[in-house]
Amino acid sequence: MISTFLWLIVVWLMLWGSVDLGLVLLGAVVAAAILTLYPLPSIRFRMLARPHRLVGLGWYLVTDLVLSGVRVAWDALRYGPTVKTAVIAVPVLSDEDYVIASAANLLSLGPGKFVLQLDRRELVFYVYALGVRSDADVTRVRDEVVNLQRRVIRAFGAREEEPA
Known part of the structure; x- marks a missing residue:
């Protein structure tokens, strides 16, 4: 306050x-x-409670930024204007607004994919992704989004929300 x-x-x-x-x-x-x-709702901010997980999330994001940038550059050079894209439905792993917003913003930070829409009722992210040419690419993008959400939950979410 x-x-x-x-x-x-x-x-x-x-x-x-x-x-x-x-x-x-x-x-x-x-x-x-x-x-x-206009009082603000109180939220429990856990960033300082888990600094090692926050550092891990930061390292993951830097790595993802570099790899995504290389992947997008390669696709642009290789395929040019015929780069394939897809909108992929990915389950949202948390029901906490600040965790969902953090995951969506961090996902959209890097090149190549971003959250196009969030269905709050069904808990689904619709992710727009570049360079999706096969079912394996769809699975890779879905796994990357789920992995990022797990890391965000571990860094910011409630202990009972943490994935196994």
């Missing part, structure tokens, strides 16, 4: 483009009003 309050004051000062005592005090009033009128 304090960090959100301070962040709102910083944003207020950035909007005005200057810093003086009056603007800081007015920013504090505006921040307090916003947080009072």
Whole structure:
């Protein structure tokens, strides 16, 4: 709550483009009003509780960025404008909003695939993927998305949600 309050004051000062005592005090009033009128739901943020899993997730993302970039570049050079694409349904492994949003955003970060749509009711990601030419490629993309979700759940999710 304090960090959100301070962040709102910083944003207020950035909007005005200057810093003086009056603007800081007015920013504090505006921040307090916003947080009072529009309270944020409390979430349990577990990033600091599992730093080793967060580092593992970061390493996985860097590796995935490099491999995906190479794969997309190879497909673009090899097939040019005839690169095959697919929309693949992948099950969502968590029901927590922040875990789903984190997984979708991290998946869309790298080249070659992104979450096109999320069906919340059925818990399905529809993933758009480049370079899908066979059933084996579909399976590979689905496995990559599931693996990323598992890593996100291990890093941020509740202990009871962690996959075996």
